[in-house]
Amino acid sequence: MSNSCEVLQAIPKLDRAAEIDIEARHLPTTKALGMTRKAEKDTFIFKVGEELKYPQTLTKRNVLKTGARIFDPLGFIAPITVKGKILMQEIWLNRIDLDEKVSEGIAQKFHQWFSELTELKKVEIQRCIIENNVDYLVTELTLHTFVHDSANAYGASVYARCEHENAPLSVRFIAGKSRVALLESTSIPRLELLAAMIGLKLAQATCKALNIDISTVTFWSDSRNVLQWIRNQSRQFKTFVANRIGVIHRTTTPQQWRHVSSKENPADVVSRGQTLNELIDSKFWWQGPEFLKKPESERPVNKVEMRGCSKDEMKSKVMLFNSDTEKDAKWRLKAKNYSQWKKCLSEYLLG
Known part of the structure; x- marks a missing residue:
C-alpha cells in the first residue's frame, strides 16, 4: 500500500493489498498496525x-x-x-x-x-510528523513533553518542534498517555510525580522510535513540588518519592525539567478529558501551546524557587540518646525516666 498511484503501479499486483484498484484511481482505507489509515490523504x-x-x-x-x-x-x-x-x-x-x-x-x-x-x-490525524515536501529541509527537531494531573486522572503529551530552512517552523502532536488516579488516597504532589513518570516513559519510547537522544527533550510541568524534588537529592525523601526521583535523575538532568502554567499545559486536556467537538478543533491539543513556536527567549521563565521541600515527604531524622549511669552526669537526658517519647523529646528540646 502507498498513498501514491505511481508507486503502486510499479509494485507487482500480487504484492499489493487486495482492495487496491489502480484503474479506479481511488485509494482505499486500510488497516496499518491496528490503526485505520486513509491512504490517499x-x-x-x-x-x-x-x-x-x-x-x-x-x-x-x-x-x-x-x-x-x-x-x-x-x-x-x-x-x-x-x-x-x-x-x-x-x-x-x-x-x-x-x-x-x-x-x-x-x-x-x-x-x-x-x-x-x-x-x-x-477525527483525522496526519501520519507524517514532518512536512512531506522535499524542499523542506529540517534544520532542527526537538521534543517537548508536558505532564499534568487532576483528582481523577493524570497524563502526558509529546510534541515535535521542527525548524525548516525553507518554511516556517511547525509543532505537531506525536503521542499522549493517560491513567486514572490511584484508588487509595494519594496526595496531589504524589499524583503530580506519577504524571512526571508517565511523561518520562512516553518520551523515552518516542525518542527510541525517532532515534533522538533523550538529553534533547524538554519536560514541562506545572507542579513546583515535583520540580523542587528533581532539584534535590533523592535519598533525602521517603521511599515513594525517592525511587521515582532516582529514575528521573538516571535518565534526565534537572535542567531539562521546566515550569509551565496550567493554562499553557496541553496535558491538562488529557487529565481532565474533553468533548469530541472540542478535541477536533483544539489547536492547543494538536499543535501544543503557542510559546513552542517562539524562540527560547520568549518562552516561560523557569521559576523554580529553591526553598525547602515539603516535610511530608522528607525522611525523619533519628535522634539517639545515651543514658549515662554515672551519678555525676546529671545533665544528661535519661530516656528511661519517661514513659512517652513525646515527653522525652519536648524535655530535650526545651533543655
Missing part, C-alpha cells in the same frame, strides 16, 4: 462508531467491552478515552458485579461518552 482515522451498538442492558461487562473496542496506541484521542477509564473506575468503586446493571447516574455518563465514540470518524 495519508491520515489516521477511527472507525469505531460503525462497529459499536448501544447495549440493551448496561452492565459492567458491556462498559468494559465498549472501552476495549477503542484501539489508540499513540493516544491521539486520549482526552476521550480517559473519560471511559474514569467511568470504569467509578463502577469498580461502587462494587458492581460483572453482569449487574449499573446505576442511573453512571448510565447517563456512559450514554454521553458513547455518543462521542460513534462520531470518532470525524
Whole structure:
C-alpha cells in the first residue's frame, strides 16, 4: 500500500493489498498496525462508531467491552478515552458485579461518552510528523513533553518542534498517555510525580522510535513540588518519592525539567478529558501551546524557587540518646525516666 498511484503501479499486483484498484484511481482505507489509515490523504482515522451498538442492558461487562473496542496506541484521542477509564473506575468503586446493571447516574455518563465514540470518524490525524515536501529541509527537531494531573486522572503529551530552512517552523502532536488516579488516597504532589513518570516513559519510547537522544527533550510541568524534588537529592525523601526521583535523575538532568502554567499545559486536556467537538478543533491539543513556536527567549521563565521541600515527604531524622549511669552526669537526658517519647523529646528540646 502507498498513498501514491505511481508507486503502486510499479509494485507487482500480487504484492499489493487486495482492495487496491489502480484503474479506479481511488485509494482505499486500510488497516496499518491496528490503526485505520486513509491512504490517499495519508491520515489516521477511527472507525469505531460503525462497529459499536448501544447495549440493551448496561452492565459492567458491556462498559468494559465498549472501552476495549477503542484501539489508540499513540493516544491521539486520549482526552476521550480517559473519560471511559474514569467511568470504569467509578463502577469498580461502587462494587458492581460483572453482569449487574449499573446505576442511573453512571448510565447517563456512559450514554454521553458513547455518543462521542460513534462520531470518532470525524477525527483525522496526519501520519507524517514532518512536512512531506522535499524542499523542506529540517534544520532542527526537538521534543517537548508536558505532564499534568487532576483528582481523577493524570497524563502526558509529546510534541515535535521542527525548524525548516525553507518554511516556517511547525509543532505537531506525536503521542499522549493517560491513567486514572490511584484508588487509595494519594496526595496531589504524589499524583503530580506519577504524571512526571508517565511523561518520562512516553518520551523515552518516542525518542527510541525517532532515534533522538533523550538529553534533547524538554519536560514541562506545572507542579513546583515535583520540580523542587528533581532539584534535590533523592535519598533525602521517603521511599515513594525517592525511587521515582532516582529514575528521573538516571535518565534526565534537572535542567531539562521546566515550569509551565496550567493554562499553557496541553496535558491538562488529557487529565481532565474533553468533548469530541472540542478535541477536533483544539489547536492547543494538536499543535501544543503557542510559546513552542517562539524562540527560547520568549518562552516561560523557569521559576523554580529553591526553598525547602515539603516535610511530608522528607525522611525523619533519628535522634539517639545515651543514658549515662554515672551519678555525676546529671545533665544528661535519661530516656528511661519517661514513659512517652513525646515527653522525652519536648524535655530535650526545651533543655
